[in-house]
Every structure is written in structure tokens, then in C-alpha cells.
Amino acid sequence: MQQRVAITGLGAISSPGHTAKQFWRTLVSGTSAIAPLGSLAEGSRIQIGAIVNDYAPETYFTPDKLPLLDRFSQFAVIAATEALADAGLKPHSEATHHAAAIIGTGCGGKQTDEETYAHLYKNGRTRAHPMTIPKGMPSAAACQVSLNLGIGGPVFSVASACASGAHAIIQASLLIQSGIVDIALAGGTDSPFTYGLLKSWEALRVVSNDTCRPFSANRSGMVLGEGAGMLVLESEKHARHRNARIYAELAGFGMSSDASHITRPDVNGITLAMQRALESTNTAAESVSYINAHGTGTTANDKTETEALHKAFGRHASTLAISSTKSMHGHALGASSALELVATTLAIHHQIAPPTANFTEADEDCDLDYIPNEARPMQIHAALSNAFAFGGLNAVTVVKKPEF
Numbered sequence: 001m002q003q004r005v006a007i008t009g010l011g012a013i014s015s016p017g018h019t020a021k022q023f024w025r026t027l028v029s030g031t032s033a034i035a036p037l038g039s040l041a042e043g044s045r046i047q048i049g050a051i052v053n054d055y056a057p058e059t060y061f062t063p064d065k066l067p068l069l070d071r072f073s074q075f076a077v078i079a080a081t082e083a084l085a086d087a088g089l090k091p092h093s094e095a096t097h098h099a100a101a102i103i104g105t106g107c108g109g110k111q112t113d114e115e116t117y118a119h120l121y122k123n124g125r126t127r128a129h130p131m132t133i134p135k136g137m138p139s140a141a142a143c144q145v146s147l148n149l150g151i152g153g154p155v156f157s158v159a160s161a162c163a164s165g166a167h168a169i170i171q172a173s174l175l176i177q178s179g180i181v182d183i184a185l186a187g188g189t190d191s192p193f194t195y196g197l198l199k200s201w202e203a204l205r206v207v208s209n210d211t212c213r214p215f216s217a218n219r220s221g222m223v224l225g226e227g228a229g230m231l232v233l234e235s236e237k238h239a240r241h242r243n244a245r246i247y248a249e250l251a252g253f254g255m256s257s258d259a260s261h262i263t264r265p266d267v268n269g270i271t272l273a274m275q276r277a278l279e280s281t282n283t284a285a286e287s288v289s290y291i292n293a294h295g296t297g298t299t300a301n302d303k304t305e306t307e308a309l310h311k312a313f314g315r316h317a318s319t320l321a322i323s324s325t326k327s328m329h330g331h332a333l334g335a336s337s338a339l340e341l342v343a344t345t346l347a348i349h350h351q352i353a354p355p356t357a358n359f360t361e362a363d364e365d366c367d368l369d370y371i372p373n374e375a376r377p378m379q380i381h382a383a384l385s386n387a388f389a390f391g392g393l394n395a396v397t398v399v400k401k402p403e404f
Helices: 020-029 071-086 110-122 132-136 140-149 164-177 195-204 236-241 267-280 299-319 333-350
Strands: 005-014 100-104 155-158 183-190 227-235 248-257 288-292 321-323 382-389 393-400
Touching: 005 020, 005 071, 005 164, 005 236, 005 333, 020 071, 020 333, 071 100, 071 110, 071 140, 071 183, 071 227, 100 140, 100 164, 100 333, 110 132, 110 195, 132 140, 140 155, 140 183, 155 164, 164 183, 164 227, 164 248, 164 333, 164 382, 164 393, 183 333, 227 236, 227 333, 248 267, 248 333, 267 299, 267 382, 267 393, 288 299, 288 333, 299 382, 333 382, 333 393
Parallel strands: 100 155, 100 183, 288 321, 288 382
Antiparallel strands: 005 227, 005 248, 183 227, 248 393, 382 393
């Protein structure tokens, strides 16, 4: 019999806050954490972003560990540690020895890579640091979560650009549903604020230098963010046995590939992912009341996502409450879908839908209810969290109010 999956722990570090509670408090207030990048923007046309401010890694890690941790790995360990504690589980315990850790990332250890290139090409050095590979490899974050928390079950990374966190969470859910593990830490992490990445995103011409205004008529593009979102998933049986607090049920998911274009979103692929998500849990479209949209703030994404919502939900689309929290925490790439699932889980738990911040005026191509600027108390029995990545890689998760 397939195991049901409970969400029992949450962790987050991002521009809106260094903990899941701070993150949620900022989202509910409708406050955008997007701000000028200052010296980070030197040499780039990208001048704004959603960075983790007032962050001092030495408050989280001892001097002997810090040299082994790229910034994206630091964020993963911090959020995972919080999520594990929030679930009432102890690191390096019998429970974690058998648990899994599946971590998504879109970029990996880019800060380590760029520091190495600067040493070799700019400064003329002839040797790289001996720990460059294990520090910068895409799987470093998953490895460090395992090492720091004693995760002894399946541990690996997932890379699917902006859907990495969602795909990692889906893989963790499958491990639980199949009975391979009872507990899994899953989420995403990224830190894209390096010179090379900023110049690369600048070249794509999809980044705003104003702010992120998803679904608004005057939206001007996405805004980069950073951080990590982590969830503790458990089998219903295991969570009930230890009398764990259950935030929500991770009830199902849908995945698809557009098989169409490397950057342009395709309405049919996006629609299919949402339809498969609903079908996976026998959820009627009418029972869904909230959607945490991918909502990047680009002209192409927001128009296409709106069209897909109409196709997937039909008449019910006009009654949906939809928001893009990227308007507040930015597009944290591989971490975004994980941060957004944390937000969706808390929306279910608190029965409050976070808003789309910075919303100004409706677009005729975006004609749904995007919860403009103010959070909305409402009944939420079932919600979807959308993630649509470059390459046409789509992942949608279904979260429900727990009825265990």
C-alpha cells in the first residue's frame, strides 16, 4: 500500500528572513525584500536583487568547517538544521541514520568556481585550493547536509534549473511512498550573486532593474534571489507513531517536459503538469482554492502561466486565489520552488494566502485573481505550487490540509 506523505518540519533562509518564521512573517506582511545590490553589482547592469542580508556564516559554522562550505551549501545546512529541529527530530540519531536527503540546486557552488577562476586567470596563480572540487560540486550541499545532520539513507542532488527544489521534493516523496524511507529532508538551495552569473543573466535580458511585479501590466522582468528552503517529509505512519505535528499533506505531484524550446515556456507542457498533479491525488479542480504561481514577472511566463491555469481549471480558474511570492523573495533559482512550497505549506497551516507584492495594474493577458499586495485569510483545503524551469522542465506539487 502506498504511504501518504506528511510535512512535519520547515526551514528557510532567504532575503525575507533567516528562519521559516521570519520568512513567513515577511510574506504575510506583503513586504518585498528586493533591494539595491550595492558593490555586488559592480560591473553589471543588474543593480537589484533579493540577497540574504546581515548574514554572518561564522555564527552558524565553526572555523574548521567554513572553508569546506560554499555559500549555497551553507544555506542548505542552515535550513535543513532548522527543518529537522522544527520536526522534533535530532541530528545524528537513529531516525536520521535511516533518513534521506534530496537537495535541488540550479547553480551549485558557483562562488567556489569563480573564486578559483579569479585565482588562476586573474591573479596568475598556478594552483587551485585542494578542496575546490568537493566544495563546489553540485552535490556538495546534499553531502554537507548529510555530514552535518547524520543523514545515512539515500542522499543525492537534483538539477533541473528553476524546478530543482520541487523535483527534489518529489523524489523524496517517492522514496517515502514506496516505503524505502520513512523520513526525508528535501528542498533546494542556490546563491547566484557572482560576477559571472550576473553577467550571464544580464545577457538573457529577462532581469528587471525596477522590481519584480508578477502579473502586472507594467512588469519588467524577474529579480534574482538566493537562499534555501527545506522540508521534513514523513510517512503518515511514522509521523502518527511519534505524534508529530503535521503542517500539511504532500498529497501529489505532476511533472512534464515541454519538449519545445530551451527558454520559452509552453502552455501545453505547463497545463499537463498541473493536470497530472490533480490526477495524481484524485483532486477535483474545484477543491483547489490557492495557487502559489511560478510567477517570475517576465512577459512570457506570466501570460503563459495564466493561460495554462485557464486550461487546467476551466471555469474554476476565475475563483482561484493566486500569488507569486517571488515578488518578495526574488527568483532564487533552484531554491525558489522549495521556498514557495514552504510558503504554500504555511498558507495551508495558517489558512492565509500570501499576496503578490508590488502589484500595480491588471494586464489584459493576466486576468485572474493574483491577491494584490495584501495577504488574504481564507479557507484553503488544497493548494498547488508551480515550478517551471528553463528547458521546459515543469514540476507541480499538491498540498492539502491534513486529515490523518
